[in-house]
Amino acid sequence: MKYVFLVYVLLLIQSCNHNESYRFRIAEKDGILQASPVSLKMDTLGLGGMDGQSNLVLMNNGKQIPFQIDNDRKRLWFVHTPNNTSSYEIVKEEAKGHGIEGVNVDKRNGNLQLSKGSVPLLTYRYGMTYPPEGVDSIFRKSGYLHPMLTPSGDTLSRIQPPDHYHHYGIWGPWTHTRIEGERVDFWNLVERQGTVLFKAFNDTYSGDVYGGFNARQEHINLQATEDNRIALNEDLDVKVWDLDRPDRYMVDYTTSFTSPLENGILFEAYRYGGGLGMRFTERWHKDNCTVLTSEGNDRLTADGTNARWCMVTGESSNGKGTNGVLFLSYPENRSHPEPMRIWPIDGNGGRGDMFFEFCPIRHEEWKIEPNKDYRLKYRMVVFDGKLTAEEAESYWKSFAEMPKIVKN
Template sequence: MHKIVLFILITAVWSCNTKNSIRFAVKKGDGVFLAQPVHFDLKNAEANQIDFKEAMILFQETGKEDIEVSFQLDESNGGIWFVPVIDKGEDETLNFRLENGVSTSKSGTGVSNQKQNGNLQLRLQDKPVVSYRYEMTYPPVGADSIFRKSGYIHPIITPKGDTLTRIQPDDHYHHYGFWGPWTHTQVDGERVDFWNLGEGMGTVLFKEFKKEESGNVFTSFTAVQEHIDLKTKEDPQVALNENLKVRLWNLNRPDRYMFDYKSEFSSPLENGILFEAYRYGGGLGLRFNERWKADNCSVLTSEGNDRLTADGTNAKWCIVSGEASDGKGTNGILFMSHPKNRNHPEPMRIWPIDANGGRGDMFFEFCPIRHEEWKIEPNKNYELNYRMVVFDGTLNAEEAEAYWQSFASENQIELINK
């Protein structure tokens, strides 16, 4: 398995015409090169003859006709993000030129967000693909209202339109698509469960949005979520404050997109909170659609484990895939854990093949406390980072490793003065 390294070689040039420009190259590496986000740090180019306060255009130089490439400013770290056009040639690098000028491209950005009926929809080519539920969802008629919830992701929809997530299944009313409450915790020596809503101990709810942005390459939001201790009914207390950051990337291909899920959290409690070691809790969990059973879905992890052997093992990445809704082909999700996450490669909870009365329903979770407890100190910041690729068709192990390598390693920047 070859490791993919994106290595940015930057060359500053003073153009012969009136335009100022910076040229740089993205090294392909010696493995699979996939369309995925690349970051170029403008701070490293401050000495060059280009005005970053003016309009800029990015071109990919092909040796024939240059291709204009969409990019997006990232104000948080002073750079731009873009997705290269795949070049299957034998050259070791892809060459780019960033210059002052006004774009003449009339193509749409491809990504946007929209609030609709209590959901914040992240949209690709004007179709919702990842939706965050910020208003309250109530359980089905006849079920206890204690199972009501906000602050979760559903539906996740493939580019061709298959819904992969499920909420409120009758076997687990507390399952809400894609979400990450903590299960066995201790607050001042008392057990509190934020996952199993039916026990009435705790819940996780949306509070407010801090930030939303959309551009040519990604659309994103930051939602504030409160993990609420309900053990004292008269005076519930917030045990964790969480900033959930979700970013959808346009990969410029019809069968795949990518999104990031970053949880930043801290405890305002005087004594903090203890996450006990347990097979469920935190990280991220996903209850898959009801179509997938024991005989039509599969698992493959970075360590080579499958549906029969993966539960309880650790992995850098995991592919979960199953039969498409029309019975023709497959689709699924590649889950990736960042190396800075606690207990990386990260433990997983994957339902056994005979789960739920032998049906073999599919549930996946990266669970950083599966084998070891985690003490959250008061007013100290913690974070967990994940990346997902949602796909129609297939995604193989070599591609999964290439995606993970890009996620795991920051771009190496070298300024070359000539």
Template sequence: MKNIFLIAFVVFLISCQENKKEYNFHLQEGSGLLINTPVSLELEELKDENVSLLNGDDIIPFDLDTVANKIWFIHQKNRTDEYQVLVNNKPVHTAQKFSAVKNEGDLMLQNSNNALVGYRYGMHYPPKGVDTIFKKSGFIHPIITPKGDTLTRINPPDHWHHYGVWGPWTHTRIDTMRVDFWNLGDGQGTVLFKEFNEISNGAVSTGFNAVQEHIDYKTQTEPQVALNENLQIRLWDLGRDDRYMLDYTSSFTTPLAEGILFEAYRYGGGLGMRFTERWHKDNCKVLTSEGEDRLTADGTNAKWAIVTGESSDGKGTNGILFLSNPNNRMHPEPMRVWPIDGNGGRGDMFFEFCPIRHVEWQIEPNKEYELKYRMIVFDGELSKEEAEAYWQSFANPLELKPISN
């Protein structure tokens, strides 16, 4: 896709009688925008002000970030490119469409009371009769499509330690000893929820920041925290009833004096997902930005990957587009894709962006690292052209900064 060219023209007008400020800006694209995407507009004087956003005569819903002095809204491809922001105006209210609701250890992200994404902050125990060593908190499940199909799976009998969407590191070294945070059954380590830093609701998005601790059970006489992780999740409205967007950002530091080494391994870190038990070798497919498929994608690198499978009613398809940010440690990013003869020939589906697949990563003490991913959850199909457009939007976000005259 050709680059999107963005020009912002902002005129700053002040009415002395009414003390109103009006910002007009023009969004000009080059070859045309194929997708709806979040856009931020930075204004210097938003804090504690009444703000309205218009596109022609249409009232545009937005979320207001008073800390960063930004408006966030969804630019839709069928809208005009003229927007107007009124400050100190009688506010034009838009409904708070998105919410995050706690319920018995689950935080559910909802769109108009329809649950879409869950985060487990309470301790989850495996089924009765299974060793409680597999208990865990701090993972995403379920991910539900707009039409109601659950795409994630937890505690499958073939891998009790699989938990929806999660990203523990597998082969790590602490003080010359190997510690595995992925394979819970080995009892070497785990990743657990600690606390929420933020839970937010809005007109176009909802999300949370959660602190997770990577706990080492092996190297000391008492458990120690090897990594402190801040997991930022944000669900975005895309202005259509068959898709939504989910941002997944993991930032982490180690308090260990000698740091921690992430060894090169086919699993670990990044973003991993165990898919629904409905999907297998005969009804699930993969397409990557480099043209690889379910048979060839494993171990290769990609900017994006589409995983698509049969819907629960057998009458259609749904899936997830995974996007890797170009600022990630490895980009295009290595992937783990299960072979079609796995799990006794069933060919169940597991996908992971794995930044240490081929090259180890030394994590230095008290230095912050970040990995950013985006998912588009969809019903129906998503084309490779749309996938590339979503990636371009993720890699080069549209951010408007006003110019005052």
């Protein structure tokens, strides 16, 4: 009889373990809720005996929700969308197939491509790109994002335009800097003073919710001796998030940097430099491209002003709609709300081509001390169709402060 009782206890324990779960909800927030990455600390779940992601299931109103555990196994990530209820449950059991394609990394021929399933979205160029034949080779470059595609396949970024061969899609070299009192320009390659190049990958990752990479980039002082050429070591972290909708995706762009130089480096105040810059497609000009900032400024008034977010919208390639990018600045960034450089509407010989940059040193210099860590953090929402000011503000709020988790 005691053996029967023992078997019963073991079965009960197994049953309890199988049904072990963690229930929580997303705290209500003001405003229009948009899709937002959310994370939980793994050590708070209390689901003992976990051997990986395969024995956990995230449920919302009877539906399985894709999630991803980061590489250091400290956090579990998922995207909370307006279609989901606020209440979730993590159950310890074998996951079933959910048909999610995920965000994948494909690295070949000097390109790291990030795709949603088989649909390419964003490429990081780690191989060297050379200028067109007949153009000075000083304009060669690696370590930039291009092309950036909308979900429907429109290319939004541009490299090596004839008016600015040093423009490379999405990138952020510093412009007017001083090292030991000497001017070094890492932006205007024609000056032959400096450049920024890819060095190595620290990490690459794919998954059901996001995919991305972390790359070491070197800011090189071409005028210095060999042992002092590296002015900044930068780790660029880029994540592409699947927002579970066909017309939008999200990109997190975080640059962390430090200077190995004995006396550091000074970023002088200037209208270009650092942060996050983007040269837009040649399709867009003064007549088919608009700007809207969090402070209500437009293409005519935004340049030199500060903003939490800025939305650039232009005509789609088929001429039948619009698409664009919403740029978000993180509250902990220097000079937030952040100053911007936006080209004048009558620039480029009257064409009014589109260039945008969050420029943290536009109005005030920044002294970078030796061997001290610095960080700038941005988010981009890439969209087909239209995105309202109310939606933009909601995206910024969830970026500024991740939606809070409340244990049930």
